[in-house]
Amino acid sequence: MRVIQIIYSSDESLLRLCADDGSEGWAPGVAAPMAQSIIETYGLVVEGCSVWERDRAWRSCRDAGRAAGLTPASWGYVDIALWDLFAKAQGLPLFRAIGGFRDRVPVYRSGSDTVECDVVVGEALAAHREGAFGYCLQAVCADATVGMLRALRRKAGPELRILCDGRQRFDLEEALQIGRALEEVDGHWFAEPLRDRDVTGLQRLSDALSVPVVAGAFMGDSILAGTRALTTRAVDRVRMVLPDGGGITEALKLARGAEALQMNCEIEGRGACGLQAAAHVMGAVRNAELLEVGFTHEVGALPALEQGHLQLSMDPGLGLDYAEGSRS
């Protein structure tokens, strides 16, 4: 079973790996300029590849992508589509084609980018009501974040996990300020507090805080840099963002590296493609605790949470459904 063509359906922003038996592997939510780069750079690399030689295809794409100066997301989309095709070829949901660990994954809700305390508290209470395992405050500025964290704990009660994502906006001093506030409110983790490449700062922050520091998705080579951040304890948990850090292949290798070090690799997905892929990777690994799902995530037909979990699709592959007629 070989890939014969990569094509792009602009109506659905869908990247399609077409196999010689008529089946297809999909990566949704791919912007048109990215799709064009993918087809130009990886078309000849992937065409003719066996669906059973994913690792070889991933390596070839990664090398071609680096040579062309493309981001890991570009080969990440191709890799995700190839995994989708691989699982479909076996008639298995993707997480079971990898080797299943769970068929539903625990979720936290990520909040809006705002300094409006009422908005944040409202979101957190909504997350709590629907049974999500936590709420992630998007830290915009340090002083406001400290106040909002206290308000969150006061209003949401002791049970809701409070997480904070710095989106790499802060310097060490500000990150310490937020980190201490997270300690005060029994925060669950502090994600991307500093620039990912500030490994020294991350190490100092991780040493100083009892709240776990989660970072590493944008350190460069996501696998080697991620495990290095773990072994040096620059981070307490490494983060992998699909497809920004690469594909499912990268996510699995990094997760296994982290597992061997007895540490977590928190899997996150951006966009429809990334979220679906991240959910399936979490379905196949032990050492990822919570999946981030935004209130306004671009998730397509994402079902509602069940007791705080996202139920994985039992349909073959990623479980995506696109009407035949709508593709062009």
Add this chain to the structure above:
Amino acid sequence: MKITKATFYLSETEPQVRQVRYADRGGIDKVPPGLSGLFTHCEGIGPEPDLHIEYATDGPVPMYGLQLRLHTDGPLDAYADWGSGYSASELEWNAKLALSRYMPMIVGVDAFDREYIWQRMWYAQRFFYTGRQPLDTIDRMLWDLASRHARQPIYKLLGGARESVPAYGLIGGRTIDAIVESAMDKRAQGFIGGKDHWYRGVEGNAEMARELRAAMGDDFLLLHDPVESYTCEEAIRISRILEKYNYEWIEEPLQDYDILGLQTLCKAVDLPVLALEWIGAIGGQPFNAAPYVALGATDIVRQRGIGITGQLKVAQMAESMGVPVHGGDPHVILGVANDPLFEAFMGLQPEPPKEEQDCRGQLVVGDGVARIAWSDRPVVEPDWDEVARTALMVIE
């Protein structure tokens, strides 16, 4: 495809003469010249031991085999040999132990939820104080099921990184001439290199390395495995000598427990250091291997993961930390890209006739490479009614 039930079939197999002999393994004595205080295996050192200890039955005695079948609600079941021995009663109770201890963790679980089963049984090892066999066997059974389901060999499910991998053979003998002749034989068989297991201390092994390189020329890979017979100081000395003779690596130079010694050695020499065979065999990979890599206490990880899943974890851990692995199941070796050489301890393996090949695949070693010969033909499944009919006992 849910696992619905477990059944053991206890059967009589081909009778065999039962025997144990001193000569099978030899003895344990000081590493020459006897100054380091370390002990090693006598095999290969000096003359044949003049010690003849042997026990044997008068003739063939009954042998028994135990086969495990995991029934599923799908079209395929998982199955494998669970054990064998000379006592039917022991095997019967072995089966009952497994049914009462391990099967409750497996029955009711989807057969493709391999990671869940691997993790559950991994943690069970600690509480049940079991060795690696139950997890190893069950994980392999589930991968075999996946292979038959997809009609692809396991290495293709793992990613199919390569179709073949260069192979080297094992070389040995009691004299320099004998080991050189052994290396010549391996080269004549097509192997790209040879690995010794010599334990003669720095001086003796340096002489061997010099003579081997002189005899074999520069285009034959040489690898040295002294099996923990050096002190750290000696390992540094011999490694420098082996570098001069362009050796590929030094394997298990110190006890695996000597983390600081291995770290010192890795820092001191350019020759890659391969370790973790013994500590890995006891169990614990990939978890006990990762800190060695992180500390720079090994350059290459000896593959000893439990089951296919465990071996994939070891290989991916190593890849994520930028080092190669060596050894393990041929399917894992071909499935990943960071296991550069195949150790052909089994010697040449001919390709089976096309009509005997199926999707499970069989190891082929020849022409200097190892590969899997396979076809998309389905595996001929056991006739379970016949297995039950001929079994001495069906245990459920």
